[in-house]
Amino acid sequence: MSWLPYRSLSSFLREKFGCRVQKISLDAGMSCPNRDTGRKGGCIYCNPRGSGTGAYAQGIGLKEQIERQMTFMARRYKAKAFIAYFQSYSNTYADVETLKSIYDKILPYPEIIGLAIGTRPDCIDREKLELISSYGPERLVWVEYGLQSADDETLKRINRGHDVKTFIDAVNLTGQYPIRTCAHIIIGLPGEGMEQYINTSRLIANLPVTDVKLHLLYIIKGTPIEDMYIKGLYRPLGMDEYAQAAAYVLAHLREDMVIQRITGDPHADELAAPAWAMEKALVRTAIIEKMEHLHLHQGMMYSKL
């Protein structure tokens, strides 16, 4: 499929760098303020591995993680350029000196042409943004914030530990720096339907957000959402429902936004449901076909708030 009804990360990177660029996911052994003692135990869907590789817990340091993954990606995809993605937990949840010593691990590698830092909107301030922006302009730099939903009631229901305003403030602050901002949203949160998905899409389209990741809410074993699923209090979306929701979410975004993901990426051994969440290629095709069927493309329903 050559033409896509949305602006994908791979096409954006190819336009910008003229070659294949691969992300390498790094686990710096960070934590998360929503999981630390004294807080309420994390988001109800939180993977105890913090959505990461678990490499740090296995004793694999950052240097080794970087070199192993670059070697693998170069062999498998002939990639010559890489984006270092600090993925696990909240990668700005430490003092600036500690963060600098972590991010500096990418400096010996000129082939790392991008730095992406996943975090929460309640873990950022000017000092950290100054530090992060210092890795540009020779590298493309992103901060990735989880919003998940633009509905405060939903954020309480999923025990997110911050509200929508905190996200808006973080994004507006980040927009003052030469940093790209990626927002993560989840389709299928308990109590949500198309109205909430579209509201979330419209909010982020009206903020200085440059990139978006869409995730399906899938159920990881051992999480509170799995208890709700077992008790019949939560039903995961079907693939067609997800495809339809994703199609409308994409249609309400701005057309210049880069879509970094259109579904999540569960580990097979951790997934409780739905089984189709493992079929990434099928999900991608279902979204594209749904958009074609509904005559939708990214940006066509965007409107200013």
Ligand code: SF4
């Ligand atoms: S913000 Fe991420 S790491 Fe923290 S509790 Fe929520 S899902 Fe888990």
